[in-house]
Amino acid sequence: MKKPAIAIVLAIVMLLGMSQMAAATGAGEGYTDIGETWFGKAAAEHGYADIFSDGSGSFKPYKEITRMEYARLLHRALGININYFAPTDIGKHFTDLENSDEGAAELYDLVTAGIVTPGGSFEPEVPLAREDMILLALKALDYKTGGNYAVILIMPPLFQDDSEIDESIKWEIYKAVVLKLINGYEDYTLRPKAAANRAEAVTVVSRLTALIDSLMQRVDVSASMYEEDGGLKMTLTIENRTNSTVTIHHTSGQRFDFKLFDDKGETLYTWSADKMFTMALGTTEIEPGETVCYEVLLESELYDSIKDRIASMRAYIAGTSEDFFIDAEGYEA
DSSP: OOOEEEEGGGGGGOOTTSOGEEEETTTTTTOOOOSSSTTHHHHHHHHHHHHHSSSOOOTTTTTTTHHHHHHHHHHHTOOOOOOOSSSGGGGGOTOOTTTTTTTTTHHHHHTTTTTOOOOOOTTHHHHHHHHHHHHHHHHHHHHHHTEEEEEEOOHHHHHHGGSSSOGGGGHHHHHHHHHTTTOTTTTSOOOTSSSSSSSHHHHHHHHHHHHHHHTSEEEEEEEEEHHHHHEEEEEEEEEOSSSSOOOEESSOOOOEEEEEETTTSEEEEEHHHHHOOOOOOOOEOOOOOOOEEEEEEOOHHHHHHGGGOOOOEEEEOBBSSSSSOOTTOOOOO
């Protein structure tokens, strides 16, 4: 199923003030050392007590964050929970971890999601390098969004210590800067090899969840086809994942269409070809969180006559909208 890519014009990205994922709200409230600080809101939302609290009531914002603490932080903030058909063994991925180790299950999920690369030693108690904090955040972004976003690169100002950034990851670092996931220090350095502290980590994760939340606020359109009762069921699904009602304007009574094609792109079947529609203008309104699904069953007799030649199907929205992009070329299954 194809979904429209989301273009992010990086020069005008303003995502940091958007609402955070609801599951994280209030996670770290009650710490005595966050207050009205630059990291205070992020620590209140993502300073999970079972990860960071030692019982003293302090968050200890400038303490170096370990690799395992950051893995657990990402896992919790992004709600990554994977169910497995068979027992898992973290030892298959890392030589210095066992299933009984704190965070082993969460780390296994991150490996499965492609966020953490397996192999060798994980070194769970080693401080997390700032560059690794950035790269893991970007991998988490790709996992949660399916990579359905485009980046128009506008080169940010170089850091004073730009030469310390490995050439192999410079593009990723620049992308994170322009996405406003990270900032340099006041002296215009990045310090990529330095250890990240807790305040920096929760701030990056807070910005990450805001960015993901924004990207997930979209209208998804998908098409599918499958055999049913000897015929071919074709579906067009429109899911409103935004916080506002979306409206589709129609020039007639037709709301959708389906076409079947052979491997040369020639049309084998058009659903609307033998249909009559009223010429009255109309609209389809889809409320926030609502899904509209159009379904058509191509009866077995006609389906059998073209079955062996069908290579693809396209579903079409018969209308226009100011609220989301409607692909005139249709949505392929």
